[in-house]
Amino acid sequence: xxxxxxxxxxxxxxxxxxxxxxxxxxxxxxxxxxxxxxxxxxxxxxxxxxxxxxxxxxxxxxxxxxxxxxxxxxxxxxxxxxxxxxxxxxxxxxxxxxxxxxxxxxxxxxxxxxxxxxxxxxxxxxxxxxxxxxxxxxxxxxxxxxxxxxxxxxxxxxxxxxxxxxxxxxxxxxxxxxxxxxxxxxxxxxxxxxxxxxxxxxxxxxxxxxxxxxxxxxxxxxxxxxxxxxxxxxxxxxxxxxxxxxxxxxxxxxxxxxxxxxxxxxxxxxxxxxxxxxxxxxxxxxxxxxxxxxxxxxxxxxxxxxxxxxxxxxxxxxxxxxxxxxxxxxxxx
Amino acid sequence: xxxxxxxxxxxxxxxxxxxxxxxxxxxxxxxxxxxxxxxxxxxxxxxxxxxxxxxxxxxxxxxxxxxxxxxxxxxxxxxxxxxxxxxxxxxxxxxxxxxxxxxxxxxxxxxxxxxxxxxxxxxxxxxxxxxxxxxxxxxxxxxxxxxxxxxxxxxxxxxxxxxxxxxxxxxxxxxxxxxxxxxxxxxxxxxxxxxxxxxxxxxxxx
Numbered sequence: 001x002x003x004x005x006x007x008x009x010x011x012x013x014x015x016x017x018x019x020x021x022x023x024x025x026x027x028x029x030x031x032x033x034x035x036x037x038x039x040x041x042x043x044x045x046x047x048x049x050x051x052x053x054x055x056x057x058x059x060x061x062x063x064x065x066x067x068x069x070x071x072x073x074x075x076x077x078x079x080x081x082x083x084x085x086x087x088x089x090x091x092x093x094x095x096x097x098x099x100x101x102x103x104x105x106x107x108x109x110x111x112x113x114x115x116x117x118x119x120x121x122x123x124x125x126x127x128x129x130x131x132x133x134x135x136x137x138x139x140x141x142x143x144x145x146x147x148x149x150x151x152x153x154x155x156x157x158x159x160x161x162x163x164x165x166x167x168x169x170x171x172x173x174x175x176x177x178x179x180x181x182x183x184x185x186x187x188x189x190x191x192x193x194x195x196x197x198x199x200x201x202x203x204x205x206x207x208x209x210x211x212x213x214x215x216x217x218x219x220x221x222x223x224x225x226x227x228x229x230x231x232x233x234x235x236x237x238x239x240x241x242x243x244x245x246x247x248x249x250x251x252x253x254x255x256x257x258x259x260x261x262x263x264x265x266x267x268x269x270x271x272x273x274x275x276x277x278x279x280x281x282x283x284x285x286x287x288x289x290x291x292x293x294x295x296x297x298x299x300x301x302x303x304x305x306x307x308x309x310x311x312x313x314x315x316x317x318x319x320x321x322x323x324x325x326x327x328x329x330x331x332x333x
Numbered sequence: 334x335x336x337x338x339x340x341x342x343x344x345x346x347x348x349x350x351x352x353x354x355x356x357x358x359x360x361x362x363x364x365x366x367x368x369x370x371x372x373x374x375x376x377x378x379x380x381x382x383x384x385x386x387x388x389x390x391x392x393x394x395x396x397x398x399x400x401x402x403x404x405x406x407x408x409x410x411x412x413x414x415x416x417x418x419x420x421x422x423x424x425x426x427x428x429x430x431x432x433x434x435x436x437x438x439x440x441x442x443x444x445x446x447x448x449x450x451x452x453x454x455x456x457x458x459x460x461x462x463x464x465x466x467x468x469x470x471x472x473x474x475x476x477x478x479x480x481x482x483x484x485x486x487x488x489x490x491x492x493x494x495x496x497x498x499x500x501x502x503x504x505x506x507x508x509x510x511x512x513x514x515x516x517x518x519x520x521x522x523x524x525x526x527x528x529x530x531x532x533x534x535x536x537x538x539x
């Protein structure tokens with residue numbers, strides 16, 4: 001394992017210290033317990049949006065803290081959820097009198113810890129709603145699994161919900177919008193090479209030169225199947241087929257596409273794949289109204305990508321276009 | 334011999350030592366069907382527990398168990414934090430303020446721990462989780478307690494059953510937790526949570 005780190009046990013804290021030093025206009029860092037909050041207080045009387053989860057997915061979540069998106073982000077250790085007391089402390093720090101929306105990706109650990117935190121906050125007299133993001137179509141959603149994972153859809157949801165909060169929507173309205181976004185967003189990913197978690201030093205799985213892991217998760221969890229490596233157009237076709245047929249997306253739909261790198265794929269390849277996505281969606285009669293290409297929900301240095309599609313209505317489109325100013329997303333300001 | 338606050342502290346120290354000893358093995362098991370941090374997460378939690386045991390100690394077994402529970406919940410994260418934390422918390426609640434525990438009280442505490450984990454994690458026997466080990470442990474503990482077993486004997490019976498149950502998770506297909514994403518590919522590996530549960534019970538038994 002070769003990584004630019006000091007002690008593996010200090011990676012998350014040291015990374016966030018650097019992040020806070022790089023973006024003092026946007027965020028403040030609490031070290032004990034560990035969380036990142038907006039540098040400017042949440043506007044009094046508006047809902048505060050708090051998210052979090054394992055580290056190693058940067059810029060998720062701290063990179064999306066700022067105006068028009070998250071009020072606080074709570075990092076766990078690498079690929080492991082934060083603890084309830086971190087979530088509770090972050091929520092108290094940003095609560096502005098109108099309640100807290102917790103954005104939680106559907107992993108057993110995240111759900112359990114945020115659930116516990118929500119109970120503790122309610123006991124403190126703070127109104128809390130939770131939205132569980134579960135957009136990964138690679139996982140069969142049934143009683144035989146923990147349910148679909150939350151992946152790239154999280155970024156789109158946090159942006160749209162953050163804009164709704166900025167215009168003053170109340171907690172129930174924001175929560176209903178978040179649930180509506182979850183209903184129309186789908187993702188699927190592929191890995192060409194695994195990542196190595198700093199504290200273990202071993203790759204999370206092994207792949208041959210001619211293999212790809214199709215339907216991979218953002219922690220290196222194996223996906224639907226291992227397949228023979230294909231050219232970009234073939235990989236995109238497989239991912240789109242899975243995503244499009246799931247909702248399903250249909251001819252005439254307007255969508256946001258997030259073409260997301262998992263941390264180890266050059267932008268050259270991501271843009272190449274994006275071109276392929278545009279062509280293939282066009283031939284399906286689906287209009288890409290907005291798009292985002294880059295590393296937004298990563299899995300350390302995993303080589304690969306994911307495609308997320310969100311079926312837009314007019315309200316979501318205007319919320320997407322609303323100003324945002326965070327370390328990883330910025331427009332309209 | 335009964336079980337008082339001091340012997341509970343010794344048992345917890347032994348559990349922490351076992352977690353340290355099996356840390357790499359548990360992490361390796363988790364890497365096969367999860368995300369490879371189970372040993373690291375438990376080791377972080379139990380080393381924090383050891384730190385707490387150096388301070389002022391509660392005077393009852395229940396107080397010690399509660400201290401373990403809150404420390405695990407606030408340091409482990411992942412699924413293991415709330416699940417093991419809930420197990421110790423429910424065990425603490427079950428034994429109440431008693432200064433000493435007999436065999437039946439230990440079995441009752443284990444049953445409460447299992448019920449708490451089932452309620453939190455919503456897993457059932459056969460899902461390939463720590464519930465498989467805990468469920469078997471509780472049945473064995475209750476039998477041993479009913480037969481007049483002392484606390485150490487009750488825990489030893491629980492550990493034996495949990496060890497067997499952990500091995501029995503190998504042919505199962507995971508239906509809860511991150512391993513469930515693997516579907517059939519989770520077959521052929523022991524569940525890391527069931528395995529750590531067995532190790533911890535073995536250590537608690539002394």
